[in-house]
Amino acid sequence: MLGDGLYTAVTFINQHTPWLVPTVVGALTPLLVMVGMHVSLLPLATLSITRFGSETIMGPGMLASNIAQAGAAAAIAFREKQARGRQIALSASVTALSGITEPALYGVTLKYKRALTCVMVSGGLAGLFAGLTGLVRYSFGSPGIFTLPVFIGNNPANFRNALFTVAIAFGLTFVSTYLFAIVEKKTPVDTNEPAIKCQNLKSVVTGKLIPLKDVNDDVFASGSLGHGVAIAPEDDLIVAPVDAVVTMTYPTGHAIGLTTATGQEILIHVGINTVKMNGRGFKTLVKADQHVTAGEPLIQIDLNLIEQESFDPTVMVLLLNTPADRINIQKKVTVTTDDHLLIVTQAVSEA
Structure with missing residues (x-):
């Protein structure tokens, strides 16, 4: 039911203000992934590529969101004091750059609510740029730096706009996360026991x-x-x-x-x-x-x-x-x- 509602809402927005779709998708993708609703957009994207040879429903917005996840994880890697935490965050950033965001989402940004907020806001702003510049995707592939060729088409400016979208998403999220999403210590369970080594x-x-x-x-x-x-x-x-x-x-x-x-x-x-x-x-x-x-x-x-x-x-x-x-x-x-x-x-x- 929720998936049908998302499908209907995105269809309506795409018909009346298509530039707004990448903004919404760029901002909300982390939440959609958490509840599995992002797949509801696939039929719309498939239909668009079949009919017009390109789509703006999923590719541009999810590119912005995925790269934003990478930026947040990279910033947390710089702020993290524990060696293992830095390793996890850096690894998650690399995988997010390649279009796989689960390690960054579940292992890093969800642990710090302000980091997730930075991802959503920056992803939305990068998506807004993608929408206003008319960025389209010509074929499918998990949006990331290794699938950027799917944005190459008859319009030379399209690929350039994809690169700008990546730069905006990563840069905004990295800076905002580094400045505002402070790595906080978790509240420990109350205990009078001595430190546990095993x-x-x-x-x-x-x-x-x-x-x-x-x-x-x-x-x-x-x-x-x-x-x-x-x-x-x-x-x-x-x-x-x-x-x-x-x-x-x-x-x-x-x-x-x-x-x-x-x-x-x-x-x-x-x-x-x-x-x-x-x-x-x-x-x-x-x-x-x-x-x-x-x-x-x-x-x-x-x-x-x-x-x-x-x-x-x-x-x-x-x-x-x-x-x-x-x-x-x-x-x-x-x-x-x-x-x-x-x-x-x-x-x-x-x-």
């Missing part, structure tokens, strides 16, 4: 262990988002692996972010491409900033519905700011929520 994380769900490199998603399998493990779930309840604070929830309910007392940032992501389910089959049971204890329910899922709609239900448990050599994955075939899943052998607060 942290045990229990399994978030009962199921079969899968090496992260074998997950059917290149972003997760590459480790660019973070290191950890995957589980083929056999239960409908996702629970907290450790005492922590809920730092991120998602409108679609398919993922959740936690931060422990020692500063470990954990992302629990349920399923591959399940964001496209738009929240069906997912119910978040906690709120942002809520303190949770190990074993406390976080997300209720409908495993049967996920499988019926042909989505992979694999659950990924990622440590976003912990090097792989500090993570010991338990060597088991199957686990329950009572079993230890990961052991972090050293505090992650070191620079």
Whole structure:
């Protein structure tokens, strides 16, 4: 229903003020990606290329947004004090430049609300430039620096405008994020215990262990988002692996972010491409900033519905700011929520 509404709204804007479409798409793409609604624009873009040989619905605006994500991640890499945090942000920036924004969105900018705001505002302004200059895309490809040739056509100025769009998006976002999106320390869980040098994380769900490199998603399998493990779930309840604070929830309910007392940032992501389910089959049971204890329910899922709609239900448990050599994955075939899943052998607060 929401996708149909977006389709109708963009169609209306495109018919009356077409220059405004890249502005709207440039600003809202991060939110659309989070809820899987960006795919609703694909039929319009396909129809436009089929009929006119070019399109302005997706390409120009998403180019602005993707490059803006890269700019924000690069700025955070410069501001980040922890070596692992810098590495993650820099890697996310590079992948965003190539048109893959999930590592930047989920691993970097969503952690800092002001950074996400900078991405949306700068993406919208770069999209406005693209719209006012009539930037069009002649064929498909994930918008990024490596697919810039899709903007080459009969009008020589079109490619030049694409380059200006990239420069505006990256430059504005980098500067605004560097100046205003200060890297903040996460609020730790209240505790009187001494500093922990070894942290045990229990399994978030009962199921079969899968090496992260074998997950059917290149972003997760590459480790660019973070290191950890995957589980083929056999239960409908996702629970907290450790005492922590809920730092991120998602409108679609398919993922959740936690931060422990020692500063470990954990992302629990349920399923591959399940964001496209738009929240069906997912119910978040906690709120942002809520303190949770190990074993406390976080997300209720409908495993049967996920499988019926042909989505992979694999659950990924990622440590976003912990090097792989500090993570010991338990060597088991199957686990329950009572079993230890990961052991972090050293505090992650070191620079």
